[in-house]
Amino acid sequence: MSEVIYRKYRPQTFKEVVGQNPIKITLQNEILSGNLAHAYLFVGPRGTGKTTLARLFARSLNCLHRGKEEAEPCNQCEICQMITSNRSLDIIEIDAASNTGVDNVRENIIANSQVPPFNRQGYKVFIIDEVHMLSKSAFNALLKTLEEPPKQIIFILATTEIHKVPETIISRCQRFDFKKIPIKDVVHRLSEIIEWEKVTVPDDILSEIAHHSEGCMRDAESLLGQVISLSNGKVTEELASLVLPxxxxxxxxxxxxxxxxxxLATALNQINKLVNEGLDLHTFTSDLIDYLRQIMLYQIIGPTFILDFDESLTKAIQKHAAEFPLADLSRLISVLLEKLAIKESLIDQLPLELACVEFLLEKKAQIQTASGEDYTPTESKSYTPSESGSDIKKIQNSWNKIITDAKDxxxxxxxxxxxxxxxxxxxxIVVIGxxxxxxxxxLHKPxxxxxxxxxxxxILERKVGVDFVVDENYQENHQVFKGRNESGIGEALDTFGGRIV
Ligand SMILES: [Zn+2]
Incomplete structure (x- = not known):
């Protein structure tokens, strides 16, 4: 089933190919103008459409019915059908991973490239997949052909490991760099497929599949196929969990x-709840690090940093980016990386728990240093509004402004x-009753x-902390304070250096 989906929905037109827009546009322009290179180099991760586009390109160049203004193959004519069903003698696909010998290259390429295409109006196209696997002498043989390319012959070389391809070959090719396919594009394609297949798959599961496939459309389609094959037309979370982590x-x-x-309590509860539910801790921790990294990058780079998540998670990340101080994010990631290095633990979740505890202990210590003391809920005390010191007066006098500023x-x-x-x-420490x-x-939140x-x-133009107490003489003290503030008398008296009692 999984393979079936992949083959069944292999894109037949440029329009259907997911992602790689700049490459598609350039190739189509070359088809229309007839301004073709002798050799193309398709570079990029697996499953990003390299061979799909190579075949499409070859088919379009050879299509008998393609109009002058049209770059898409008709997919109906004899030649299109022969290429689609792998019967065309003009399209030669070589998997270099299984043909590494120089003889094969000579046989398959050098000799064959001297023979013109059967389709006299078209091109003979050699598609060499995993070209980096060729031996040194095979590369030399190929290079000779590229130096003096026969007419009507086109080479399309595809590789996932460009650093293993000799510079002499690279410099003779028009190079295209294929990108991983963005999650949202993968999800979009998967939703098209489930519609054609007439099955119901919740959006969450489609997003999960897209995440697990890491920008590789082939893996995404294969995973979708596996999930669908377990179902009876309706995929549930439970069924999907059999296939997807x-x-x-x-x-x-x-x-x-x-x-x-x-x-901290919620954090540790969450970890233990997940462990009891059979969570894979290693995957969870590395996903957690990835998640924090994305928050950090979004915070630093801003909206131009593209988050590769679905809508609800994108919103969550944007919210955290606005709240989580950058120093805390980077510290938390470092602590997690440290704990992730602990390979053997008596209790599986202990390293992750320790990371949370250490991070928040450090945080608490910082807050205490900033405020100058420990937080233990202060006992109720009886306070007499202090009139000593000009600073507390400044605060009392600015109280209405403080209330307004806090509203924002x-x-x-x-x-x-x-x-x-x-x-x-x-x-x-400014103590507030x-x-x-x-x-x-x-109010006791950092x-x-x-x-x-x-x-x-x-207001004070210097560093201060703040603490809150329950004032035992609240009613009396608050009346006095309000009376003083509302009358504006305090402010007036202060201006003239006076006091109220
Ligand atoms: Zn055709």
């Missing part, structure tokens, strides 16, 4: 989100600050504290 991306996103918001970042932060008051400035413990816990510190720093 488990889908990881959505699970990876859950873990990345937990690390992004510094939630987070509406609930701004709403809670409206019910809060600054109580003192202790060892460079709140009415409820759950507000304190809600992003929020960082943002609020930033606002306070812009």
């Amino acid at each position: 488990r889908s990881n991306w959505l699970e990876i996103d859950v873990l990345v989100e937990a690390l992004c918001v510094h939630n 970042f987070n509406h609930s932060l701004s709403a809670i600050l409206q019910t809060a008051h600054p109580v003192n400035l202790d060892r460079n 709140l009415e409820f413990a759950f507000h304190r816990d809600q 992003q929020i504290k960082n943002h609020l510190s930033g606002i306070l720093e812009s």
